[in-house]
Amino acid sequence: MEKASSFLLSFVLQLLCFLVACIATNISTDQSALLAFKGRVTLNSSHPLSLNWSSQVSICDWIGVTCGSRHQRVTVLNVSNMDIYGSIPPQLGNLSFLVSLDVSRNYLxxxxxxxxxxxxxxxxxNLGYNNFSEEIPMWFGFCSELQMLILDNNGFSGVPPASISNLSKLETLSIKNNQLRGSIPKDIGNLQSLKELFLVINHLTGSIPITIFNISSLEILALTLNELSGSLPVDICRRLQRIKSISIISNHLIGHIPAGLSNCTELYDLSMSYNNFDGTIPPEIVNLERLERLNLGGNNLQGSLPSAPDYCLTNLQFLNLGANNIGGVIPSSISNSSNLKELYLHENNLSGQIPTRWGI
Incomplete structure (x- = not known):
């Protein structure tokens, strides 16, 4: 009995030693990865990382580092906005428990x-607001747990690689203000968890893939300041029932503004100015009760301004219908928008009087 107890105690002690050694080794791996990052960047002697990231301080107490309570491994690295110059070493990939990486607003x-x-x-x-360049790497598609990928304000070229379509859990994809060129890949429509798509200020061409309008989870579609062409599907709201914001300003889109937009009951921002839309403003658009921004200026719209019942457009704060070919009188119902702060109706063929309820 005593031998069995002694054996069991010895086994437990050996197991504990093994676990402690594993934890120490893993922490050492994380520390080496972060020190490799520190070695690839330029820091002055008074920089917080110079003073704090050292072997004299526990890695879990390093600035910008968060460890998990269970495994005591690095789970979060946030060194955003810390005036860091340099590049990212491959060793950072050894942070195998990392859940969140934010190196944004630096000079990497x-x-x-x-x-x-x-x-x-x-x-x-989040790699936004740095100086990364070249094409967006294909290997992003291997990070299968990614929910948010932000690459804003860099110098990435090419187009989003088709491999990104493998990120079935991705909810936010933001690649604003880069040098993307070519057509938006149709495979992007495979991102069936996507809620926010930001591709503004690039050089994207071609039509908007119809597959994007099949992402039923999509809430924000932002494609402003590109060179996109083609038209919008007439059943856009049947496809995007959760859409809240559509921003496609300054492109080359043509055709009519879909009357079906009135069925986007969650829509608060409809911004499609400076394209080549023609025809009339769909009168049903006044039924968008949550609409705060309506920006259709700088197109080839004709006809008259739609009149709204007293209970409609009460949340409207911004209305731009300028630089079109709209005629007729200004309907008095526009003044029902008590929250209206900005109104642009210039360069049209309007006639009649300004509604007196504006007190002008």
């Missing part, structure tokens, strides 16, 4: 190393 440059594709637990990656 160069390519993104493929080693980052080993971050299989990663849910948030």
């Amino acid at each position: 440059h160069g390519d993104l190393p493929q080693g980052l594709s080993r971050l299989r637990r990663l849910k948030v990656m």
Whole structure:
């Protein structure tokens, strides 16, 4: 009996030693990865990372580092807006428990190393407002747990790679103000969890893939300041029943404004100015009770301004219908919008009097 107890105690002690050694090794791996990052960037002697990221301080107490309570492994790295110059080393991919990586608003440059594709637990990656360049790497498609990918204000070129369509859990894809060119890949429509798509201020051409309008979860579609052409589907709201904001300003879209937009009951922002839309403003658009911004200026719209019942457009704050070919009188119902702060009706063929309820 004593031998059995002694054996069991010895086994438990050996197991504990093994676990402690594993934890120490893993923490050492995380520490080495972060020190490799520190070694690839330029920091002055008074920089917080210079003073704090050292072997004299526990890694879980380093600035910008958060460890998980269960495994004591690095789960969050947030060094955003810290005036960091340099590049990202492949060793950062050894942070195997990392869930969130934010290096935004720094001066990082160069390519993104493929080693980052080993971050299989990663849910948030924010690389925005740096100087990264070249094409967006294909290996993003291996980070299958990603829910948010932000690459804003860099120098990425090419188009979003088709491999991104493998990110079935992705909810936010934001690649604003880069150098993207070519057509938006139709495979982007495979992102059936996507809620927010931001591709503004690029050089994208061609039509908007019809597959985007099949993403039923989509709430924000922002494609402003590109060179996109083609028209919008007439059944846009049947496809995008949760859509809240459509921003496609300054492109080359043509055709009529779909009357079916009146069925987008969640829509608060409809901004499609400076395109080549023609025809009339659908009168049903006044039924969008939650609408706060209606921006259709700088098109080839004709006809008259739609009149709204007293209970409609009460939330409207911004209305731009300027630089079109709209005629007729200004309907008095526009003044029912008590929250209206900005109104643009210039360069049209309007006649009659300004509604007296505006007190002008």
